[in-house]
Amino acid sequence: MIAPEFFYAALVVAIGGLICILRAMIGPTVPDRVVGVDTLNTLVVAGMVLLGAAYDRTIYIDIAIVYAFLSYIGTLVIARYLQGGLR
Amino acid sequence: MGLIVKTSARAIIPLIGIFGAYIVMHGHLTPGGGFQGGATIAGAGILFLVAFGLDEMRKHYNKNLYSALEGIGGLAFLGAAMLGMGVAFFYNTLWHNGPFFNGKPGTLLSAGFLPIMNLAVGLKVFTGLVSALTAIALYRRWKS
Numbered sequence: 001m002i003a004p005e006f007f008y009a010a011l012v013v014a015i016g017g018l019i020c021i022l023r024a025m026i027g028p029t030v031p032d033r034v035v036g037v038d039t040l041n042t043l044v045v046a047g048m049v050l051l052g053a054a055y056d057r058t059i060y061i062d063i064a065i066v067y068a069f070l071s072y073i074g075t076l077v078i079a080r081y082l083q084g085g086l087r
Numbered sequence: 088m089g090l091i092v093k094t095s096a097r098a099i100i101p102l103i104g105i106f107g108a109y110i111v112m113h114g115h116l117t118p119g120g121g122f123q124g125g126a127t128i129a130g131a132g133i134l135f136l137v138a139f140g141l142d143e144m145r146k147h148y149n150k151n152l153y154s155a156l157e158g159i160g161g162l163a164f165l166g167a168a169m170l171g172m173g174v175a176f177f178y179n180t181l182w183h184n185g186p187f188f189n190g191k192p193g194t195l196l197s198a199g200f201l202p203i204m205n206l207a208v209g210l211k212v213f214t215g216l217v218s219a220l221t222a223i224a225l226y227r228r229w230k231s
Contacts, residue, residue: 066110069099069102070127070130072134073130073137076088076137077133077137080137083088086136086140086224
């Protein structure tokens with residue numbers, strides 16, 4: 001059963017995610033795109049938590065936690081590459 | 088990398104490791120399982136490599152130990168599959184008449200050999216991914 005208020009909140013987060021995708025597509029430089037993707041990751045975590053509340057499943061929160069960890073690692077790897085790579 | 092990244096990595100690496108171990112152990116109750124948990128713990132290894140650099144990783148990474156652990160993971164999976172060989176291959180004898188892992192369905196110690204297989208696959212995936220990424224990072228210099 002979908003709880004409508006959480007579902008509408010997830011819809012608002014999805015609109016923000018579309019704007020982030022726009023920035024990642026048209027960003028003139030590489031750091032612009034990285035910031036766009038990083039913001040999109042955070043919005044996806046928020047959307048996962050909201051959808052877990054909307055569908056009334058507690059176990060979906062685990063996936064949001066793992067996604068938050070892995071998006072941090074992904075952004076860190078790109079930052080490490082942009083500043084000159086390993087060594 | 089910088090001081091902030093190193094300090095936050097010191098705080099986050101145990102969190103990722105514990106959460107990955109949770110995913111592996113609860114593979115028969117919640118989403119996830121051996122591969123997903125193992126890949127999450129391998130993410131902690133990648134965070135160590137990225138945050139502390141290649142020299143620190145070379146000090147803490149033991150090729151023979153990781154290779155042996157990957158083989159042990161595969162052998163434990165095969166051993167759990169062979170447990171019910173009296174009836175059939177992959178027969179879940181721990182669940183039907185085993186001494187342990189045969190609790191009420193929905194609890195942690197249930198589901199027969201599935202927790203053992205999840206632990207084996209998690210160990211194999213973690214050691215395999217960390218070995219592969221460390222080997223790629225150590226590959227050679229840029230010019231041949």
